[in-house]
Amino acid sequence: MIDLALRVRGIRKQYPKVLAVAGVDLEVRRGEVFGLLGPNGAGKTTTLEMIEGLTPADAGEIEILGLDWKHHGREIRSLIGVQLQSTSLFNKITPREALDLYGAYYPTRRSAQELLELVQLTDKADAYHTTLSGGQQQRLALALALVNDPELVFLDEPTTGLDPQARRSLWGVVRGMKAEGRTVILTTHYMEEAEALCDRLAIMDHGVILSEGSPTELIAQLGLPSIVELTFEGPAPDSVSFSAHLGLPVDARGERWEIPTADPKSALPAILGAAETCAVPFCQIHVRRATLEDVFLHRTGRSLRE
Amino acid sequence: MLLWRQFTMEWKLYLRDRGATFWTFAFPVIMLLGFGFIFRGGTGPATTLVWITRTAAAPSDQALEQALAQTPVKVLRLSPEEASARWAKGETAAQLESAPNGHHLRVNSYLMAQGQTAAQIVQQANLVAQAKAQGLNPELIPVSLESPGGRVAPNYAAFLLPGLLGLNLLSIGLFSVGMVNVAYREKGKFRRLGVTPLPKWIFLLGQVLQRLTVSLVQSIILLATGRFALGIHNQGSYPEFFLVVIIGTGAFMAMGFALSSLANTVEGYGAISNLVFFPMMLLSGVYFTLDAAPVWIQKAVMALPLSPYIKALRGIFNDGAHLSNYLPGLGLVLIWGILCFGIAVKRFRWT
Ligand SMILES: Nc1ncnc2c1ncn2[C@@H]1O[C@H](COP(=O)(O)OP(=O)(O)OP(=O)(O)O)[C@@H](O)[C@H]1O
Ligand SMILES: [Mg+2]
Numbered sequence: 001m002i003d004l005a006l007r008v009r010g011i012r013k014q015y016p017k018v019l020a021v022a023g024v025d026l027e028v029r030r031g032e033v034f035g036l037l038g039p040n041g042a043g044k045t046t047t048l049e050m051i052e053g054l055t056p057a058d059a060g061e062i063e064i065l066g067l068d069w070k071h072h073g074r075e076i077r078s079l080i081g082v083q084l085q086s087t088s089l090f091n092k093i094t095p096r097e098a099l100d101l102y103g104a105y106y107p108t109r110r111s112a113q114e115l116l117e118l119v120q121l122t123d124k125a126d127a128y129h130t131t132l133s134g135g136q137q138q139r140l141a142l143a144l145a146l147v148n149d150p151e152l153v154f155l156d157e158p159t160t161g162l163d164p165q166a167r168r169s170l171w172g173v174v175r176g177m178k179a180e181g182r183t184v185i186l187t188t189h190y191m192e193e194a195e196a197l198c199d200r201l202a203i204m205d206h207g208v209i210l211s212e213g214s215p216t217e218l219i220a221q222l223g224l225p226s227i228v229e230l231t232f233e234g235p236a237p238d239s240v241s242f243s244a245h246l247g248l249p250v251d252a253r254g255e256r257w258e259i260p261t262a263d264p265k266s267a268l269p270a271i272l273g274a275a276e277t278c279a280v281p282f283c284q285i286h287v288r289r290a291t292l293e294d295v296f297l298h299r300t301g302r303s304l305r306e
Numbered sequence: 307m308l309l310w311r312q313f314t315m316e317w318k319l320y321l322r323d324r325g326a327t328f329w330t331f332a333f334p335v336i337m338l339l340g341f342g343f344i345f346r347g348g349t350g351p352a353t354t355l356v357w358i359t360r361t362a363a364a365p366s367d368q369a370l371e372q373a374l375a376q377t378p379v380k381v382l383r384l385s386p387e388e389a390s391a392r393w394a395k396g397e398t399a400a401q402l403e404s405a406p407n408g409h410h411l412r413v414n415s416y417l418m419a420q421g422q423t424a425a426q427i428v429q430q431a432n433l434v435a436q437a438k439a440q441g442l443n444p445e446l447i448p449v450s451l452e453s454p455g456g457r458v459a460p461n462y463a464a465f466l467l468p469g470l471l472g473l474n475l476l477s478i479g480l481f482s483v484g485m486v487n488v489a490y491r492e493k494g495k496f497r498r499l500g501v502t503p504l505p506k507w508i509f510l511l512g513q514v515l516q517r518l519t520v521s522l523v524q525s526i527i528l529l530a531t532g533r534f535a536l537g538i539h540n541q542g543s544y545p546e547f548f549l550v551v552i553i554g555t556g557a558f559m560a561m562g563f564a565l566s567s568l569a570n571t572v573e574g575y576g577a578i579s580n581l582v583f584f585p586m587m588l589l590s591g592v593y594f595t596l597d598a599a600p601v602w603i604q605k606a607v608m609a610l611p612l613s614p615y616i617k618a619l620r621g622i623f624n625d626g627a628h629l630s631n632y633l634p635g636l637g638l639v640l641i642w643g644i645l646c647f648g649i650a651v652k653r654f655r656w657t
Contacts, residue, residue, distance in 0.1 A: 052501050077501060084501070
């Protein structure tokens with residue numbers, strides 16, 4: 001039997017006007033880093049907050065570290081660490097005080113000093129929360145999520161608003177947790193981050209999970225491992241007649257066309273031929289490997305940061 | 307212990323909000339000093355009578371003037387033009403006009419209570435003047451201002467102090483506790499706590515205890531101000547007085563928490579709390595007695611916590627009565643407090 005950190009069956013959440021989560025199943029193994037991807041409004045935060053016990057689910061089952069909310073609410077809360085998408089603390093509390101206070105709520109805890117060093121906030125340790133910058137508040141929220149030395153951590157967009165160095169250091173924290181055998185569930189809008197950190201990913205949109213697997217599996221599932229890109233000077237022209245001539249779908253994206261293909265060797269001459277015939281004024285052509293971003297675009301039909 | 311941590315942290319954060327802290331303590335003191343100086347004379351509020359002067363004064367005017375000097379009415383002599391200007395502005399409660407064929411009184415319907423009091427006093431003074439003119443010497447029934455417990459207060463503000471304190475604590479409970487909690491919940495300040503194992507009752511009790519100590523400090527400041535600035539003394543025992551303060555404040559805070567669980571927004575809370583606050587304040591017997599109200603209203607009002615609370619505060623403070631006289635009323639307040647706290651814990655939401 002596989003040791004599951006999280007097992008979710010058919011959770012749903014209906015808000016007055018939107019079905020935010022329309023039946024989600026998830027299984028996350030212990031020691032895994034699991035990523036939840038999806039465009040804005042896909043239902044990621046709602047899904048996480050139902051699992052964290054903050055938002056009541058309308059239906060479905062949730063089992064965390066073998067425990068269920070109904071009977072083991074306090075134990076679950078003691079074992080998990082949570083970074084909410086936005087963490088609002090009392091205005092005049094300082095990071096050190098917040099870590100000490102929240103730490104006191106748990107049976108096991110890490111020292112405030114150690115956590116402040118971990119998220120590089122020692123020089124702001126005694127400043128009021130309201131005077132911290134957005135990224136510093138975000139780092140404090142991460143430290144708070146780790147204050148109880150949790151078995152399972154939920155990080156909702158942990159790197160949004162962080163500078164590149166702070167982002168790398170968060171990656172280090174996540175990898176460190178994984179090395180210690182802990183489980184991390186995170187959401188992100190950065191594909192390179194998902195690719196770098198996550199063992200497995202789920203892509204969701206409109207409240208449902210569209211596909212799931214390791215980054216390489218997801219790319220392979222797409223069945224189109226290569227992308228031919230034609231770049232233009234200025235906005236890309238209309239691709240309809242070119243696409244008809246070529247007999248392959250073409251995605252116009254800003255200043256380029258993207259043509260996914262399973263076989264770039266034979267596609268390339270055909271593309272060049274069609275471009276010649278249709279007098280396409282492209283300035284560059286190149287072939288690249290499909291990435292998670294392509295998987296995302298195909299599954300959701302939307303760009304991630306739209 | 308967790309409750310202690312929660313309590314001390316609440317205090318720390320509270321003191322850091324200097325503006326709010328200052329006003330919490332300064333406001334009741336300013337109110338008390340204001341009333342204390344206005345009513346320094348010892349009696350309650352006096353009313354002013356506008357008397358329109360005529361050029362040729364009749365002898366009966368002089369007699370009336372002498373008689374009025376014996377009453378608490380303050381006479382303001384004005385020319386007909388000045389008087390009609392003042393009347394038009396709505397500042398005159400009662401106005402006396404003397405014509406050769408007699409006097410005429412006008413009472414402002416907007417200031418009915420004051421105007422009628424003034425009018426009655428004028429009528430009485432006029433009867434005295436007439437009696438004297440006929441050679442009689444009318445005798446007035448002596449009146450003294452006393453508290454129900456029989457002690458004479460040196461200052462009208464002494465009667466106000468316990469009521470002021472009681473209402474102030476009620477408004478802390480309903481507005482500063484309940485409203486602040488709804489505002490914080492609306493802003494998502496409790497969400498992060500909702501994913502920790504912190505029990506709701508500890509969070510709530512920590513807040514109640516902190517606000518309770520705030521109100522104790524507030525009462526001490528108010529009592530000290532009354533004593534040293536206005537010479538108002540507590541006639542009863544201090545421990546008993548503070549015990550009543552604690553019971554009442556705790557109950558009203560619990561009520562604030564319970565009400566805050568009914569509202570999702572600050573605006574909604576404003577409506578709900580006014581719906582509770584105004585009837586309770588008006589029906590509590592703090593401003594007028596309810597002898598004229600239907601019996602069922604009087605019975606229902608007996609079950610409200612504000613009136614027994616204020617009665618106990620006044621009884622101890624103004625009359626030096628013992629706590630034991632107020633036990634049933636205070637028991638009622640305590641029951642309200644416990645019920646409300648139960649509802650608050652049960653219905654409390656982090657989000
Ligand atoms: N409290 C709420 N009341 C009503 N609708 C809500 C509420 N919270 C979320 N929604 C709606 O539910 C849907 C899913 O929202 P959710 O926050 O889960 O998206 P998300 O995937 O986390 O998006 P993002 O990437 O922007 O964080 C959205 O359409 C949102 O408008
Ligand atoms: Mg979100």
